[in-house]
Amino acid sequence: MERLGLGASEGIAYGKAYLFVGHDLEVVERKVAQPEAELKKLGQALETSILELEKIRTITLESLGEEKAQIFDSHIMLLQDPEWIGQVQTQINEQKICAESAFVNVSQQFVAMFESMEDDYMKERAADIRDVSDRVLSHILGFKIHDLSLIDEEVVIVARDLTPSQTATMNKKKVLGFITDIGGKTSHSAIMARTLGIPAIVGTEHATQSINEGDKILIDGETGQYWINPDSKTLEKALLKQKELDQKRKELEVFRGLSSETIDHYKVELAGNIGTPNDVDSLIENDAEAVGLYRTEFVFMDRKTMPTEDEQFEAYSKVLSSLNGKFCIIRTLDIGGDKKLPYLHVPEEENPFLGYRAIRICLDDVELFKTQLRALLRASVHGHLGIMFPMISSYEEIAQAKVILKECQEELTHKSISFAKDIKIGIMIEIPSAAMMVDTYAELIDFISIGTNDLTQYTCAVDRMNGKIEKLYNPYNPGLLRLIHLAITKANEAGLKSAMCGSMSHMPLIVPFLVGCGLQEFSMSPSHILGSRKLIRSLNFKDCQNLVSKVLSCRTSEEVQSQLKSFQGL
């Protein structure tokens, strides 16, 4: 039977299901006659846990670096702690209770002790202790530990949801694809899947309930269709589709190294979106001409404390220096909304997407902002940098951000630390009030980059994380397209560089419209670059301009779609 979720990352995956759901670690106290057997059980569980943590440490070191890997050193040390483990052993011996009960009793005491500490940092260590003690407890109880980084056979992951850290550390060679219960097309795990080039489906609501461990799962990450134990006919059809996709990918190879220009020589720039320094490989592999968006959030995520200026400097320099002078837009911290940081105590909000996030946090927590800006300035000598401020809704915010940037430049000059003099400054256009004001903002900035995911959400008042109204989240909404046209036109007239880094920039139906609007830079997941170049090279700029005037006079999304389709003879 065919089932449906939301296609989040295209491609076909077929393989064994790996259910990624937690076990219930409920413990019932048992009296035991022979404590020796329980002590042995405890010892083995500790040993296995330490071995696993050492493996995770190695993997983390390779994928995320020394800083993140050190977290696991302290986890290993916790499991060798003479007080913690000593007290568990004492309880087993003296009270003659089972290993799991003794372990839970003592661990809970320590968790409570950390939770009651005044220092926020120490309070959060309670989570580390819970994390390692759950691992040990699972082993005592004989459960298999689910660890995406330790997967050693080819599987399709089935999960309720995946956190960015789980997605980042999973064994990419073995994970064929993933399918989750919650999330929308632009949720974090979906974006990660596209960057990694792994087929994925999200928002299925009940995949974890309908799929059993070991079932054979077939997913089509483009359409969102999935099958549990598909028949041979379905499988054949899907594999044929995969073959065609591979074939298409091969055909795109001829576009490597060619200029991204229309038949009548109207030239645009095709850039890539990246999240970590490691993504630079896929940029180069896919022939990106620049970086249109480097999301700095990953430098800040999955850690317990704020990254230092030096740590940030290292990440930014690494990206800039590996680009051989290609222009690179780095976006300042865009946190809040669906992306939270444990050490930034942002209170729960009714409407986080309309709340305290991104530049709003940075202008408020000036030290946080300055640390990042100094790191960016110092890194600027290693390449061609553009600094971009997200979530701009007013002139004052840009002006204020620039004052703070200037203070950072003065601080560095004072300390005789060099930075590039030709850094470009830009803003994200994702809020309608900013889109309307591009011509006025022009005196403060060098470029704009339209973030279509948020711009769509804010223009049409559609929560993009809400799977139920996903249909309203519609790129063909004529009001949205008029707004985009306005922003691009005003930017070009004012001599700014106009760019787009949201997912509309590579949608085949929309690209001709954007070319006609005069968009200069199209930034996208690197895997879309060659396909977009092929499309652009088949277009005629004059025709695209005509298309724009037709689209701008449409009344409905449907009319827009039919104009866009007939333009491409579809």
Add this chain to the structure above:
Amino acid sequence: MEKMTTLKILNEEGLHARPAGVLAKAAAAYKSQIEIEFNGKTLNAKSIMSLMTSGLTYNAEFTLKVTGEDASEAITKIEELINNKFNLH
């Protein structure tokens, strides 16, 4: 053999995970019993958990007490480590 000395925590962040880890690891290398007396409590310096929950913050003064056959060597090394901010800076 018993050795004692009075010391101060020089790390500004206090005994956070990393310094506590370095200290516990260093202490575990000796046979002697190594204890910290602070705020009326006696802590096992070989336990990262005890160290982290000790409440030893920046500038806190405490007594380091080492008992055992390798006490002289242990106290010298550990005192050096604490005064060097655990070699973390």
